[in-house]
Amino acid sequence: MTISSPRQASVPLPMWQGGGTRMGFFTDTSICIGCKACEVACKEWNDVPDLDPSWSGNSYDNTLRLGASSWRHVAFVERPRPDTGVGVQWLMSSDVCKHCTRAACMEVCPTGAIFRTEFGTVVVQEDVCNGCGYCVSACPFGVIERRADDGRAFKCTLCYDRLKVGEQPACAKACPTQSIQFGPLDELRERAGARLEVVKNESGHEMAQLYGADETDGVGGFGAFFLLLDAPEVYGMPPAPSYQRRDVATMWAAASVAAGVLLGGVAGAIVWGRR
Amino acid sequence: MVPAANPRSYYGLPIVKRPAWTQEVPWYFFVGGTSGALAATSMVARWSANAGLERRARRLALAGALISPALLISDLGRPSRFLNMLRVFRPTSPMSVGSWTLAGFGSALGAAETAELVGLPAAMVGTAEVAAGVLGPILSTYTAVLLGDTANPIWRGARHLLPFVFSGSSMASAGGALCVAGPVGDLRSARLMVVAGTAVEQLSFFAMERQLGALAEPYAEGRAGTLNTIQRASSLLGAALIATLGRRSRLGAAVGGALTLVGSAALRQCIYRAGFQSAEDPTYLVRSQS
Numbered sequence: 001m002t003i004s005s006p007r008q009a010s011v012p013l014p015m016w017q018g019g020g021t022r023m024g025f026f027t028d029t030s031i032c033i034g035c036k037a038c039e040v041a042c043k044e045w046n047d048v049p050d051l052d053p054s055w056s057g058n059s060y061d062n063t064l065r066l067g068a069s070s071w072r073h074v075a076f077v078e079r080p081r082p083d084t085g086v087g088v089q090w091l092m093s094s095d096v097c098k099h100c101t102r103a104a105c106m107e108v109c110p111t112g113a114i115f116r117t118e119f120g121t122v123v124v125q126e127d128v129c130n131g132c133g134y135c136v137s138a139c140p141f142g143v144i145e146r147r148a149d150d151g152r153a154f155k156c157t158l159c160y161d162r163l164k165v166g167e168q169p170a171c172a173k174a175c176p177t178q179s180i181q182f183g184p185l186d187e188l189r190e191r192a193g194a195r196l197e198v199v200k201n202e203s204g205h206e207m208a209q210l211y212g213a214d215e216t217d218g219v220g221g222f223g224a225f226f227l228l229l230d231a232p233e234v235y236g237m238p239p240a241p242s243y244q245r246r247d248v249a250t251m252w253a254a255a256s257v258a259a260g261v262l263l264g265g266v267a268g269a270i271v272w273g274r275r
Numbered sequence: 276m277v278p279a280a281n282p283r284s285y286y287g288l289p290i291v292k293r294p295a296w297t298q299e300v301p302w303y304f305f306v307g308g309t310s311g312a313l314a315a316t317s318m319v320a321r322w323s324a325n326a327g328l329e330r331r332a333r334r335l336a337l338a339g340a341l342i343s344p345a346l347l348i349s350d351l352g353r354p355s356r357f358l359n360m361l362r363v364f365r366p367t368s369p370m371s372v373g374s375w376t377l378a379g380f381g382s383a384l385g386a387a388e389t390a391e392l393v394g395l396p397a398a399m400v401g402t403a404e405v406a407a408g409v410l411g412p413i414l415s416t417y418t419a420v421l422l423g424d425t426a427n428p429i430w431r432g433a434r435h436l437l438p439f440v441f442s443g444s445s446m447a448s449a450g451g452a453l454c455v456a457g458p459v460g461d462l463r464s465a466r467l468m469v470v471a472g473t474a475v476e477q478l479s480f481f482a483m484e485r486q487l488g489a490l491a492e493p494y495a496e497g498r499a500g501t502l503n504t505i506q507r508a509s510s511l512l513g514a515a516l517i518a519t520l521g522r523r524s525r526l527g528a529a530v531g532g533a534l535t536l537v538g539s540a541a542l543r544q545c546i547y548r549a550g551f552q553s554a555e556d557p558t559y560l561v562r563s564q565s
Binding site for chain 1: 283284285286288289290291292294295296311312315316319320323325328350351352353354356357359360362363365367368369370371374408412413415416417419420421423424425426427430434435436438439441442443445446449450463464465466467468471472475550554557560561564565
């Protein structure tokens with residue numbers, strides 16, 4: 001497996017619209033050790049509020065989900081080994097905002113608070129967001145969320161401030177096993193393809209798959225994609241997320257016909273109701 | 276689509292988030308939807324030279340247009356930033372389209388009412404009324420696109436039928452409001468609106484449940500299930516009363532109209548609540564994508 005130095009992972013100077021290289025994450029869950037350094041580093045760097053401590057009983061996972069104040073979430077699946085049935089298999093995966101190619105949160109945002117940066121990432125402008133909550137229902141991954149005491153929506157910024165000065169995101173920097181890799185997206189995809197072969201053929205993980213590396217998927221590929229050892233839903237992620245503008249167009253077509261039915265019905269009732 | 280036999284999940288935790296919206300939103304769907312259909316009624320009544328119906332429908336619509344923004348602003352996480360809704364026009368966002376529609380709709384209704392009160396030429400009142408009458412049906416149905424354009428399985432899965440549920444329900448509740456408010460003389464049109472609107476509403480809702488298949492479960496369970504029973508009983512009883520007793524009796528028409536309004540409001544609450552139940556159980560989402 002290729003090991004990238006922090007130097008290689010640094011980003012080119014910011015360039016606006018079209019000129020920039022799309023940057024992202026490749027989270028290789030096959031080498032995640034569940035240390036949660038990413039969760040901690042993210043909270044520290046981004047000044048994300050803490051949550052009430054609680055014990056879930058779900059293995060080592062007390063974070064449970066991504067949300068307004070959890071921008072990285074390490075999932076722990078603890079189950080009998082599927083091959084031999086003896087002993088325990090651990091699946092650990094650090095989940096994060098997918099920074100979708102077709103980002104539903106951004107498309108539905110009525111204020112323009114959510115925008116795409118020069119790095120191809122998707123970021124909320126907190127000084128514009130008015131807390132309408134539409135993005136919360138729109139996100140196919142259940143990532144973005146409104147912070148109860150604040151009212152606005154928050155999610156991973158892919159450390160926009162760090163990228164601006166040529167640094168890598170806090171979680172990737174803190175990851176001790178390079179399970180979280182940061183870099184130009186096309187390079188990451190290439191590296192992930194090679195890694196998948198190794199994990200599948202040499203380590204014998206038959207269900208191993210890349211999740212979100214394919215530009216032809218429902219959201220046009222993720223800016224932060226994964227190598228998973230089982231189906232996405234096992235990790236709490238949707239099997240086939242989708243956001244298509246043409247779906248929205250057909251909805252508007254249906255709504256237009258329905259509005260016509262309403263107008264026609266009202267007109268008919270008034271004309272027919274006339275004595 | 277064949278549902279997966281045994282969808283797996285991560286400790287049964289939800290995949291998509293529960294809606295962040297509050298009770299004000301389904302109330303707005305009801306008030307705004309009714310108001311939109313009333314504005315259309317007012318416009319057509321003017322063409323039909325029915326000044327009594329025109330004025331009554333317009334004033335009821337105006338009341339709804341004044342209540343609607345208050346409901347929407349109070350739902351915001353940052354109500355003081357409500358003007359940000361009109362900061363940009365974003366055609367990709369049904370909420371942006373809706374905010375602009377509501378702003379134009381309310382302004383047009385206000386202009387029509389004001390123009391009439393201060394005695395401006397009838398043509399000016401009529402022009403403003405046409406603007407409101409055209410925007411009205413959009414106001415009544417865009418909220419269905421708003422719900423359909425989410426990742427919520429029970430809303431997204433019915434995205435092409437929801438607009439018809441909403442347009443039928445809006446027509447019925449507009450008729451219901453007129454039956455409650457109006458004198459017997461004008462009620463024939465209003466009663467026809469109730470009966471036709473309820474038919475469209477209930478048939479579309481039925482078709483929606485059929486299309487959703489297993490995903491429609493929340494409509495039969497929990498609070499959404501209860502609300503579904505209330506909306507169906509209330510709407511059907513209201514329409515039946517309007518079609519029979521309401522013909523002769525002022526009281527019958529008023530009670531039937533009130534039941535229609537209750538049914539229409541409960542319908543919006545039911546669909547809203549079903550969105551929570553649909554998001555809470557990850558198997559719905561996994562099934563819808565398998």
